[in-house]
Amino acid sequence: MTLQQLRYIVAVVTCGSISEAAKQLFITQPSLSNSIKELEKEMGISIFNRSPKGIALSSDGREFLSYARQVLEQAQLLEQHYTGRPPAKRICSISTQHYAFAVNAFANVVSRQNIDEYEFTLRETRTYEIIDDVKNCRSELGILYMNHFNRKVLKKLFTENGLVFHTLFHADPHIFISCFHPLSHKKSVSIEDLEPYPFLAFEQGENNSFYFSEEILSTVPRKKVIYVSDRATLFNLLIGLNGYTICSGILNRNLNGDTITAVPLNTEESMEIGWLSNPKLHLSQFALKYLDELKRLIQ
Template sequence: MTLQQLKYVIGVSEIGSLNKAAEILYVSQPSLTTAIKDIENEFNVKLFNRSSKGISLTNEGKEFVQHARQIYAQYESLLDDFDPSKKRKEKFAVSCQHFSFCVKSFINLVNKYKKNNSSAEYEFAISETRTLTVIEDVANMRSEIGILNLSNFNRSHILKVLKSNELEFNSLVFCKTYVYLWKKHPLAKKEFITFDELKEYPVLMFDQNAMSSLYFTEEIFADREFPKVIKTTDRATNLNLMVGVNAYCLCSGIISNELNGNDFVAVPFMDSENSDKAMEIGYITKKNVVLSKAANDYLEELKKYLAR
């Protein structure tokens, strides 16, 4: 097995087509096919399923590519760190559920680097995305850190998925449930809000893909029946719907007004049936992986923000 072969396998897995992968990787299709077959023979595994619709990873292939990404990422890291002709560029990526405090902490990280060394070079990335994608990004080392929440409903399932992907969950904070809504919403000035009071208004939930399990839902009461539901994919749309149709979100109450503005409020949620429910927000990492300086700096900014 060679690093070049690993690069080819990773490329084909991402592109889903041998023809297109050969073009992008600047290699002939026969050479690409041979490289894949050589690895399959060496490890006695079948990496890809082939059909008229294209090429896709087998279950064994998915596991193999996870390891291949780690190996190739370490190789690229060595090149970046020890190539004397290059000025070292700090790299970091984080994937998260739809939390404004994650973005605010990311902004603080960038500003910290700008303040400490304005000439410093870096390549940072942040992705607000679905729960399963957060997990997959960290498992496949597209992101160093993933931010997500656990609840009584999803905890055992999520932890099982993390374990199977050799990931660790590190707790950051426990949060009570809040109703997040427009400041002119009929319920906005209440001391607390009950489930019955919310029934006539649509709840906003982030779409997790029709194929995803209910356990990947971000919202804390995923196991409860809501009479009116609107699914979205981003926070900006949520804010617009809060104003336009008096919709609401159930959230942690940790809101960045600097990003979302001051036209929204978080009111404590009170419900006798779910009085013991709380969400635990934390970050996930690959087991036995040493985090980069930028990753540790980001976690420091995140912890400072959550401690406010």
């Protein structure tokens, strides 16, 4: 086993495929595949499960990846101490539902990085993909919510995939609407108040189950519904169509401006927002700092 082979494993996981990793590593795909197979044979495990749809980390592979990353980090520290080389490019990936506070925390931590090179990824993505990213170590952690409606289904998925959910905070549901919306002056609104207006929600792709919805009360019948894939489009439609969405109520003026406001929603529902981890994955210093910044912003 060599350090280079460990770097190959990390690169394949980060890129999501052998072909893309080979391009980034500037080696041929057969060479990369052979190197991985030799390592698997030496370790006596299958690091990746292979199928016509591609590759994914096996259960043994997830554990191996955690050790590989720790070994590579220690090797880098050793090289820096004795050779005086600059720190290696820092890499970290985080997956999240569409929360402004998650983006704000990410921006704050990145801006404090006193290094010349880094490669960070922030995925605002679908609920099922967040779970899959953390399961397969494409992301170190995932930000999502649970409530009484989806809790049983999500917890079952977490358990089946060996993941752990950590609570960050509980939130009373609000609606996001334009500051010029007819309901913006109200101290609170009901579902009935919202009936004339378009409901905006994040689409969930192939796993379009109510249990994976980012918005609570997803099963409530509505006459007007628009599904979007990103926050910018959603906010534009909130303004352009007098639409609304249901959320945690946390806004960041620096990122969202003053054109969107949050109004409490009259409901007995609540949201438990937290972060998802894979116990087999050793969290990087950046991921730990990100969690600290999330907690600071929420307070």
